[in-house]
Amino acid sequence: MTEEPRLSAQDIIDRLAPVLSPRVRIRAVAALLAGVGGTVFVGTLWWSEPGPLPGRTHLAFALFTVFCLAWATYGGWLLTRRVPLFATDLVIAAWIGLAASLATTAVVTVVAVQRGTGAGLALAVGGVFVAVALALAVRAHARRAALLRRMHELTGREER
Amino acid sequence: MTDELLVVRAQLGERAALAELLAQWRVPVWTYVRRMLDADRADDVTQEIWLAVVRGLPRLREPGRFAPWLFTIARRSVTDRLRGEYAREQETLAADDVATEDPVEAMVDRAALMNVLSELPVLEREILVLFYLEDLSVEECAYICRTPAGTVKSRLSRARRLLREHLKEKGYRP
Numbered sequence A: 001m002t003e004e005p006r007l008s009a010q011d012i013i014d015r016l017a018p019v020l021s022p023r024v025r026i027r028a029v030a031a032l033l034a035g036v037g038g039t040v041f042v043g044t045l046w047w048s049e050p051g052p053l054p055g056r057t058h059l060a061f062a063l064f065t066v067f068c069l070a071w072a073t074y075g076g077w078l079l080t081r082r083v084p085l086f087a088t089d090l091v092i093a094a095w096i097g098l099a100a101s102l103a104t105t106a107v108v109t110v111v112a113v114q115r116g117t118g119a120g121l122a123l124a125v126g127g128v129f130v131a132v133a134l135a136l137a138v139r140a141h142a143r144r145a146a147l148l149r150r151m152h153e154l155t156g157r158e159e160r
Numbered sequence B: 001m002t003d004e005l006l007v008v009r010a011q012l013g014e015r016a017a018l019a020e021l022l023a024q025w026r027v028p029v030w031t032y033v034r035r036m037l038d039a040d041r042a043d044d045v046t047q048e049i050w051l052a053v054v055r056g057l058p059r060l061r062e063p064g065r066f067a068p069w070l071f072t073i074a075r076r077s078v079t080d081r082l083r084g085e086y087a088r089e090q091e092t093l094a095a096d097d098v099a100t101e102d103p104v105e106a107m108v109d110r111a112a113l114m115n116v117l118s119e120l121p122v123l124e125r126e127i128l129v130l131f132y133l134e135d136l137s138v139e140e141c142a143y144i145c146r147t148p149a150g151t152v153k154s155r156l157s158r159a160r161r162l163l164r165e166h167l168k169e170k171g172y173r174p
Helices: A009-020 A022-048 A055-082 A087-114 A120-159 B003-012 B015-036 B039-059 B063-081 B083-088 B110-117 B122-133 B138-145 B149-169
Strands: none
Touching (some): A009 B015, A009 B039, A022 A055, A022 A087, A022 A120, A087 A120, B003 B015, B003 B063, B015 B039, B015 B063, B015 B122, B039 B063, B063 B083, B063 B138, B110 B149, B138 B149
16 A cells, blocks of 8 residues: 555644744734723723713623633633644743733823822732732743753764 | 654754654555555555654654654554445454464565565454554564554464465465
């Protein structure tokens, strides 16, 4: 039987291009960051509104929050289920996440201070985000370092 | 270059290593799929397997065990297509499962082997493909099929017996 696969290696790689393209990764990271950042920002505005709010305003804030959460969920789903993030991608994504967490914390704190509601809660929530982002960055670096170490071990073994 | 080095480089994000890995394993994966499924579905399922491999590769914790991991993914895709056949298969071990001769080792005519393989039940066909065509060990077959090594051995034994019977029917003399 001389039957052979109809798809060449290049055909298969070409068909995998949508999954491996940087554009999908950027879209996923952007959706997640915008979603999480937006949720925190809208949540802060909602919480720091002075005085009792009419029902329609509450509804509007709730809708904005749900909208942002939907984007965050979409981004998270893309990153965990659809788009493979390799070790180097993870390091980059972790630093983007850390930068976005710091920026969101700064904006939310400024808004809270300007509205006179105190920076305590804003800093606490932002601190949690920054800590999580930092932990992810450390983990991503450790994973990449372990892979690089293993690669050098194996390369050295092959050269010997 | 070893599979492990290619996997590690691919996990770091090197596209060339991923392409090389794919080029090395393209035919073995397709061979397994084609022996389990008809030609019409083989290419699509192979593509589906590679998609799952690329998506799962960053999470592979033991790069040295790439082959069993790859065939676990391949088996999952094939099982999805043959769910009915797998469900019907029963582990009915016969007493004479301990084979004294190995018809596959004795079989020189690969084309004839392919012909006979397609007539075997799915579990027996699968174990012959993994063990003989893909050169995987009993332990690796057990990992892929999620069964104890003892079950793999008895399944192999039964598969050899069935193969021998089919070969006799077709007039092949090992």
